[in-house]
Amino acid sequence: MRHRQKKEMIAMLLAGGQGSRLGVLTNDVAKPAVPFGGKYRIIDFPLSNCVNSGIDTIGVLTQYRPLELNAYIGSGQPWDLDRLYGGAFILPPYQSFQGGEWYKGTANAIYQNLEFIDMYSPEYVLILSGDHVYKMNYNQMLDYHKGKNASCTLAVIQVPWEETDRFGVMNTDEEMRVYEFQEKPKEAKSNLASMGVYIFTWEKLKHYLIQDELNKESANDFGKNLIPDMLVNDEPLFAYEFKGYWKDVGTIQALWESNMDVLDPLIPLELDDPPWRIYTRSSNLPPQFVAEHATISNSSIADGCFIDGTIENSILFPGVTVEMGAVVSNSILMPNVTVEKDAIVEYAIIARGAQIGQSSQIGQWKRVEKEGMHRDISVVGEDITVAARSVVPAGTVVSADIEEVSV
Amino acid sequence: MRHRQKKEMIAMLLAGGQGSRLGVLTNDVAKPAVPFGGKYRIIDFPLSNCVNSGIDTIGVLTQYRPLELNAYIGSGQPWDLDRLYGGAFILPPYQSFQGGEWYKGTANAIYQNLEFIDMYSPEYVLILSGDHVYKMNYNQMLDYHKGKNASCTLAVIQVPWEETDRFGVMNTDEEMRVYEFQEKPKEAKSNLASMGVYIFTWEKLKHYLIQDELNKESANDFGKNLIPDMLVNDEPLFAYEFKGYWKDVGTIQALWESNMDVLDPLIPLELDDPPWRIYTRSSNLPPQFVAEHATISNSSIADGCFIDGTIENSILFPGVTVEMGAVVSNSILMPNVTVEKDAIVEYAIIARGAQIGQSSQIGQWKRVEKEGMHRDISVVGEDITVAARSVVPAGTVVSADIEEVSV
């Protein structure tokens, strides 16, 4: 009825993760909706990568608290994804004639949406996750996939040898053809870790998804089942080495570090990159105002902020207020945080809407031993109020209001 | 973060129904997505009513095959619902921190989306279903609701007394206050049937939804549980009488009849009504072409049709082809149907993409007794091929291809 245009490649973004290691930060939102980098959310990275790579049809698979993500993506307009044919679609589990079920694993989530993919008759399907911060041209990877005549191409990145046990590792021949996949190996044969970015020839993927679904013992997972099945069947799987910034932001420490990376000119995660812009839903706030007593150094500050205190090595999201005498250093202040007069916030992540009371101290730390030692990151949860003069030691997670102590 | 504007009233549209009495017509789509009236779908009516009434935020609750509906509604643009604040949202069941569950009943579906509603802090919530064809100004109903200071206002329509046993009937005092609700009564005290259109004061609805959810024995249904609970508690419930065309299109016969109503100038369902337009997603096809041998009377024909046969009292959706010598009468041909040379289609509903072979007969009927007797409607399912010279007797439902009979 509608002229439906065939798409060469569409993307399926696995955004289901609750990201439980991010604790209080994902109580109310799925992990891909966690704020990052002063005005973005983690999901902005794969979405912007898609759009910048010319991919305009993206299914976002989610079943955990999709409301925020649904409202955030909306019509897809901020990413130029409000297309008449294609665009961004939230794909939750559904009931069909035969009943319905929740997504069992990553492969099952795609399997349940075969019909969606077939609507666009793509030749290739790109599988992404919503957990990583990186800028990557998927189109170049597609050219590689075509050149290799692969069934599946897996993006890989070199990781330090001592960390290989945290990743899925690809063992390849000199042509980069994958002959073995080791999941979190104790003794890795290679330091090429899978980035969770796959291009499949759709026909092949569909075949293996259907096979996998028939196997009742399968966990229906790409890494555990589908990729090994393809290897067993001697399918041409190739690794595509990505050389650039890539970070899994799945822990508090990693989230803090990768945010700090934005402030480091030596780290190749330049966000101010007009030909490879990272798009996000804007907050429509007035410009920031820097008042009389402000002192700011090496920081990123977004619209709608009001700064009258001291800001060092920090990232302030839209709508943050830092009052006179307050000091914020080495911290990430998510949208609409208020830091009241004379409060001190150090090495902390303060979630959306939290209120840090006057003269309180977050991330308090006794400078006992040698400088430069590891300092644990403190976290204050969404909409939490920390009463005046409270002291929150370094590494603490504050998930309930801290009441005023009567003196 | 975003300036969120408060909405006076938002709508929640219960589009979950599989509509099993529509048989083959809802194998692949939810009932609200069934085509109606030559270019529309059933859901276009409540959506257009909302937009024409100034309601721009609509949650569409669905768990049965949402893909087609999701793709159909898309960004909401055809209904002017691609709003920056508000718009149309497909709301499937989801998993939260505590786990997830499918929608249990109509009230439970709303309950599971309390958070969505609260995002817009509405004063009133309009509950709609996706099963009816009618044009109604919900804003006038809201004025009535406010004027009565009601907790809930239920739209009602007079039905013939002999049919009251098919409806939920409202018994009211002279002020139209509801004192009793009879579900499909054998002995009705009134002929005011509920249309399934409710306006609730949000605060009240929220209270009763939470109460209802606590009651483990409840079916979590508006008609069976929530409305009776409110009556027990003496809440001010009022009936709002709607005087106009309203039809439940839940059966094949009703779907056929209400389509035919479009062709009847005496029936007040005028679709060509500029101040109360019914919006739909357009098919973007070339204009229709009427060829040399066509004869057309009292029919509605949409874009992209090619007509070279005889069309009487029929409704042809976009992209239908009727070849030379073919006769289509008193029938509904959904998008992309082809009726080949010399075929005869009478009193039938032919679903999307079906192919009626040369010289075949659909709805064949021996004109035995007196004229004007009831004639059963035949149905041919989606993408079905009926081979040349097949004969399908009146009232048959064709749900599999009919192969050519070798003679």
Next chain:
Amino acid sequence: MNVLGIIFSYAEQDSLRELTRHRTLASLPMAGRYRMIDFPLSNFVNDGITDVSVIALKNFHSLMDHLGAGREWDLIRKRGGLRVLPPFSMTESDRDKLYRGSIDALAGNMHSIRRTLAEYVIMTGSNIIYSMDFKTLLEQHIESGADITAVYTKDLNGHPTVPSGAMILHFNEEGRFQELYVNKENINQPGTAWSTGVFVIKKSLLETLVADAMALGKYHFHEDILRRLSKVLNIRGYEYKGFLLEVSNVTGYMQANMNFLSSGFREAAFQRPIYTKSKDSVPARYFDGCKVSNSIISDGCRIEGTVENSLISRGVRIGKGAVVRNSVVMQNTEIMRGVHLDHVILDKDVIVRENRRLTGHITYPVVIEKGSII
């Protein structure tokens, strides 16, 4: 594709009489539900060219109305998308001048053209209806190493002669462009290459050529860039072999419409989608006693009379006993009972009162201006 599409929305001169008095050529209705610009614009979109500038000169309100934000062509985009470029001027005295030629028009919009990120430009007029494979065209342009590729056709496409005013192009045996002249002699011999007005050029080269030409007071792309620089630049041809209708006068307009009544032509023209403004109108309604044959009928029409060999736009009403033959009827026109029309073009919002008769001839159709009451 890495291409900026440029559409000239006006004809430098046309003989379309009343049809372009209130509107620019690009918004002239065509084939029931379309406007002229829908054809080149859909062609761009179908080939993935989603960065399109429309150069407007005057009377472009109806064009802006039609295009709106570009939604129906899927051209509301943050990167690229549709832009209508009205005349710009720095000072009040400049403002009074019309563009002196296509080079002047390009120069006047160079601030916008320069800003787009595309590497190539494909330019087209809105006086032609065609379906061209721009991808292959661009590939050939790049492979051939040409500075400019001029698209020509050798087919008369049902026109009795090469359209008068068209540019005849000459190429040497290596395919390099040599010379051009204006067709004034109504050539009808097959094999004559005439310019479709579609060109491919690198954007950076276009910028330079336009600036140079302006400095010399040269304003016409065909004469002052193609001919003048034929020795200097590597200008090559690309033969377009599909259908092509050219609309520059009333007879041509009528013929172009009538072409759409041939099923072979419709098949070719609508093989790829042609996008147009959506009107949210109801399907066409046919009443008892109507008689329609060999005609295009658009949605929102209400037909009670007879229609033969005609093209009826959206929302037209044709009363009982009325007969419409060999005619083109534009939007929302009302033809009352008993009217007889033959070889007539009725513009938008016309009312033809009961029992009126209007008869034109195929070579000189009667044209009734927008909003007239007859």
Next chain:
Amino acid sequence: MNVLGIIFSYAEQDSLRELTRHRTLASLPMAGRYRMIDFPLSNFVNDGITDVSVIALKNFHSLMDHLGAGREWDLIRKRGGLRVLPPFSMTESDRDKLYRGSIDALAGNMHSIRRTLAEYVIMTGSNIIYSMDFKTLLEQHIESGADITAVYTKDLNGHPTVPSGAMILHFNEEGRFQELYVNKENINQPGTAWSTGVFVIKKSLLETLVADAMALGKYHFHEDILRRLSKVLNIRGYEYKGFLLEVSNVTGYMQANMNFLSSGFREAAFQRPIYTKSKDSVPARYFDGCKVSNSIISDGCRIEGTVENSLISRGVRIGKGAVVRNSVVMQNTEIMRGVHLDHVILDKDVIVRENRRLTGHITYPVVIEKGSII
């Protein structure tokens, strides 16, 4: 609301020097990230008026660029939405004329105004920054039975006098409008009612009044409708009591910007959202050694130097050791190391080379034209 909003995008005369040479008043940057038109346009949207026509006259490319399809104001709509109305003309000779006054401008766009379904019209200029409750204004208009309601203010709003050129309005004791005159005397006595240029009128009445005035060759709304018809029509006033900044010359422009550095003013101005074009730029980056106080900084800026009492638009770079005081710096301007600026207005895309010094005065700021390299 059942209202058509009309915004005049240009000033009939202004003394904005280089600032409006390349752009119409409506697209003049303001307060870091906005353009003048964002204030009246957001006001319409915030009050639910989503059918808005912008009357454009000349140099409106930057305005069209800024507004785009109207997405950021949520004005891409099938019913109503945003329309930019460029000058229209039927014949080539008419085309050369500029509008002779606001009535002429309305008449020239009446074809579009007439088509909208709204019952009332609220008109405004784009020379003022305000936040007005249009709902209450309309209610009062309807309740009072006025034919026209003229919005005035008695507050000088920080202006030393009633802006010169503003219209002083006189009402009788029943509140009916009597007379007006142009402020030429720099009145500064409190209680003087001066017109904000915002009017409410029934659309049907506006159509009649415009047609009548045009027939008589009368082109100015204030003089030729308000004053001339003060006896015939029931023209009433509505006192606006909120903040209001009027921009008609360079000093006024500077002062309007400086107002945004006061926290009380910002609170009032941003109480309701002010929508503007989204740029997808990164947050502002502050480097070691920068020193910023009492300033508005927009996203995409990179600050290494000192900024005091200034308004910095999006994408501005301020190098090490540079000092910017009491200045307004527009988009994408680059201020290199060691530069000193005081009381300067730098337009867009300016480059100020190392160690340059520019000093203006509060009553006569230095204005550097768009794209200059200093």
